[in-house]
Amino acid sequence: MKFHRHHIISMKDFTRDEIDYILDRAGKLESLAKSGRSDILSGKILALLFYEPSTRTRMSFETAMLRLGGNVLNLGSKDTSSVIKGETLADTIRVISTYSDAIVLRHTSEGAAQMAMEFSSVPVINGGDGAGHHPTQTLLDLYTIKRESRLEHPDIAIVGDLKYGRTVHSLTYALSLYGANITFVSPQQLKMPDQIIDDLKTRGAHVNETENFDKVLNNIDVLYMTRIQKERFPDPTEYKKVANAYKITNKQLVNVRPNMIIMHPLPRINEIDSSVDNTDHARYFQQSFYGVPIRMALLTIVMGADI
Amino acid sequence: MNNHHELRVRPIVNGTVIDHILAGQAINVLRILGITGVSDAVVSMVMNVPSITLGHKDIVKIENRELEEKEVDKISLISPSASINIIRDFDVVDKYHVEMPSIVEGMVKCTNPNCISNTNEPVTSKFVVRTDPIRLRCLYCEHVISEKIAEYLL
Numbered sequence: 187m188k189f190h191r192h193h194i195i196s197m198k199d200f201t202r203d204e205i206d207y208i209l210d211r212a213g214k215l216e217s218l219a220k221s222g223r224s225d226i227l228s229g230k231i232l233a234l235l236f237y238e239p240s241t242r243t244r245m246s247f248e249t250a251m252l253r254l255g256g257n258v259l260n261l262g263s264k265d266t267s268s269v270i271k272g273e274t275l276a277d278t279i280r281v282i283s284t285y286s287d288a289i290v291l292r293h294t295s296e297g298a299a300q301m302a303m304e305f306s307s308v309p310v311i312n313g314g315d316g317a318g319h320h321p322t323q324t325l326l327d328l329y330t331i332k333r334e335s336r337l338e339h340p341d342i343a344i345v346g347d348l349k350y351g352r353t354v355h356s357l358t359y360a361l362s363l364y365g366a367n368i369t370f371v372s373p374q375q376l377k378m379p380d381q382i383i384d385d386l387k388t389r390g391a392h393v394n395e396t397e398n399f400d401k402v403l404n405n406i407d408v409l410y411m412t413r414i415q416k417e418r419f420p421d422p423t424e425y426k427k428v429a430n431a432y433k434i435t436n437k438q439l440v441n442v443r444p445n446m447i448i449m450h451p452l453p454r455i456n457e458i459d460s461s462v463d464n465t466d467h468a469r470y471f472q473q474s475f476y477g478v479p480i481r482m483a484l485l486t487i488v489m490g491a492d493i
Numbered sequence: 494m495n496n497h498h499e500l501r502v503r504p505i506v507n508g509t510v511i512d513h514i515l516a517g518q519a520i521n522v523l524r525i526l527g528i529t530g531v532s533d534a535v536v537s538m539v540m541n542v543p544s545i546t547l548g549h550k551d552i553v554k555i556e557n558r559e560l561e562e563k564e565v566d567k568i569s570l571i572s573p574s575a576s577i578n579i580i581r582d583f584d585v586v587d588k589y590h591v592e593m594p595s596i597v598e599g600m601v602k603c604t605n606p607n608c609i610s611n612t613n614e615p616v617t618s619k620f621v622v623r624t625d626p627i628r629l630r631c632l633y634c635e636h637v638i639s640e641k642i643a644e645y646l647l
């Protein structure tokens with residue numbers, strides 16, 4: 187199968203075959219992602235347009251582009267760039283797309299990438315829009331599960347803020363394409379919205395919900411932890427209580443499946459105790475690295491380069 | 494000639510009769526058509542008339558006016574059952590059911606305050622329409638409007 191996609195906006199745009207194609211391509215690029223430099227995208231310029239800081243996403247796109255032999259035009263954050271001030275995003279996109287061969291956009295408003303696509307003459311990759319989509323994060327999560335566990339029918343628990351963390355929403359959507367058995371673990375006030383649960387069930391996903399973290403720990407292949415943010419709780423003692431209940435330490439790992447892996451989009455607050463870092467289960471730093479081959483794969487696809 | 498029957502459903506010479514409006518939605522239909530207390534249009538409205546198909550329905554009659562496509566599309570969003578009768582010289586010259594478009598553009602405001610379509614960007618709101626029950630999904634931020642659609646009409 188071969189597919190060419192100009193823009194990467196939302197996970198919902200992808201079929202399972204297309205996701206598999208991207209993951210395969212990332213696999214072929216993984217050793218190059220670790221070290222070296224090729225000329226696959228030599229002469230190409232990638233513009234990074236970040237309206238809010240996200241060091242990790244930005245740096246991994248830069249690394250991906252440099253490994254492929256291309257160049258990066260870094261427009262930094264909103265405050266440091268006079269290009270952006272007072273101008274509409276639409277105008278900025280129209281201008282920047284004349285300077286570059288592709289644009290990575292991170293923005294504070296939901297739907298910004300979708301709109302940018304309408305005004306851009308070059309491919310747009312969504313690097314995260316507000317509480318909206320973050321497709322490259324979802325793809326690197328899938329790649330991590332594929333490489334470090336199994337992507338076919340995995341038993342996976344997703345823990346933490348499932349209400350506001352919309353990147354978790356697109357991850358669950360994608361997992362449903364692989365017949366995952368998903369358990370959502372969260373406090374009542376941060377539950378996955380019913381609408382999404384219903385949507386997942388109609389797609390034939392196996393979905394369970396619980397507030398009890400320890401109950402699920404020993405029966406899963408993948409533990410996906412997310413941040414629980416203080417701002418969501420008007421009462422600080424309530425936040426403390428919840429944060430402690432949804433935290434993992436190495437003591438809880440005694441009876442888990444031997445090959446169970448622990449993931450986290452990072453940065454973590456204290457959901458994962460540092461005592462977990464040196465266990466065989468920790469994969470969150472590896473996961474972070476996998477962002478590079480995934481972004482390399484996407485860059486070559488949107489710019490139409492063969493590898 | 495002033496019997497009570499005629500009082501309720503006075504025939505019109507030229508204009509539009511919007512029939513089979515979901516009971517309770519006639520006022521929103523007037524809003525869509527920009528008919529307010531201060532406009533000089535001749536309008537009659539009947540509410541909660543018994544109806545075989547709907548149980549109860551509303552009817553709106555507007556004299557000397559035919560509707561624009563956009564107005565009909567908006568009516569379809571709040572009352573998919575509505576039918577439009579165009580009257581010329583006392584005759585019904587055209588009669589059709591409203592049809593919900595699959596995409597509505599610039600008709601509905603997104604309920605997500607953080608949506609790009611609610612900023613000063615040169616972009617009009619776009620929604621994908623799903624039926625049974627009716628749901629509008631923002632093409633930009635994917636928020637869904639499934640109730641009180643009339644309140645978000647632009």
Ligand SMILES: [Zn+2]
Nearest residue numbers: 603608631634
């Ligand atoms: Zn929206």
